[in-house]
Amino acid sequence: MKKVLIAGASGVLGMELCKLLSQNAGIALRLQTSSxxxxEKLKEYSNDIFIAGNEDDFTGIAADIDIVVSALGNSVSLFTKNDSSFYQTDLYTNKKILEDAEKNQVGRFIYVSILGAEENEKMSLPGSNRLFEKSLETSDLEYTIIRPVGLFSGLHDLGIMAKRKLVPVIGDGKAKTNSIHQSDLALFISEVLEVGDKLIEVGGPEIHTRLEMAEMIAERFDAKTLKVPESIAEAGVILSSFSEDIKHKLENFKYITTHDMIGKSYGTRTFKEYLENIDENELP
Structure with missing residues (x-):
């Protein structure tokens, strides 16, 4: 039986991994969460739960583990306040797990990074991900780095704005992307759990422009789209410097929505189907 550690298990992607891998009789799970x-969310999937946050000791988290899957990282939502920086969580906390994995001679480490990490090392979110990628690349472990285009759930911010009847589109909205459903990404990870390329960039089955996605969100919530010039969006990033967390999230949001972000096509779940299944009462 393989023993798999899922770091960031109580997050959106982590929960999908728990649901999927817990159904495999040949896998035993250890699940990391910080709260x-x-x-409480993870109890039904395993009784082997490792509770530790950024400031805690992670010694022993990888003891007797065959495969580590890290979906650990700060929230990118503008409506969720992070108590720590992207560097603290996405880089340094993951490095604690990696160090323990090396100490315990774990066979394989899968890290869920972000598309664009290599091209945007100076930005906080992709930069912290890229620095951890480098730590993994120079480790003694067999590894796979997965760079997803972005999860459907990461677009909930636009749904929250749509409830207030406006969906912003930065620039001309022509940038293209193929975001992926978190369940499809979890399934993809399960397929490379034991063997896979060192670097994989993956997205969903359909490519849309950012304007097309905004229009789908607007239709779902009976809202309107609003084009925001890039110069104004850039000014917003600068003016948000009173909050480093908001500044870095806006910086990342502006970049990904104004550049093509396309990965290897995978999965079956479409963005329109995903929108139809959102319970708007669950959005603040």
Whole structure:
């Protein structure tokens, strides 16, 4: 039986991995979360739960583990306040897990990074991901780095704005992307769990422009799209410097929505289907 550690298990992608891998009789799970709330969410999938946050000791987290899957990272939502920086969580906390994995001679480490990490090392979010990628690349472990285009759930911010009847589109909206459903990404990870290329960039089955996606969101919530010139969006990033967390999220949001972000096509779930299944009462 393979023993798999899922770091960031109580997050959106982590939960999908828990649901999927817990159904495999040949896998035993150890699940990492940083809170008691996370523990409650994970109890049905494993009784081997490692509770530790950024400031805690991760010694022993990888003891007796065959494969580590890290979906650990800060929230990118503008409506969720992070208590730590992207560097603290996405880089340094993942490095604690990696160090323990090396110490315990783990066979394989899968890291869920972000598309664009290599091209945008000076930005906080992709930069912290890229620095951890480099740590993994120079480790003694067999590894796979997965760079997803972006999850459908990462677009909930636009749904929240749509409830207030406006969906912003930065620039001309012509940038293209093939975001992926978190369940499809979890399935993809399960397929490369034991063997896979060192670097994989993956997206969903359909390519849309950012304007097309905004229009689908607007239709779903009976809202309107609003084009925001890039110069104004850039000014917003600068003016948000009173909050480093917001500044870095806006910086990342502006970049990904104004550049083509396309990965290897995978999965079956479409963005329109995903929107139809959103319970707007669950959005703030």
């Amino acid at each position: 008691s709330e996370g523990t």
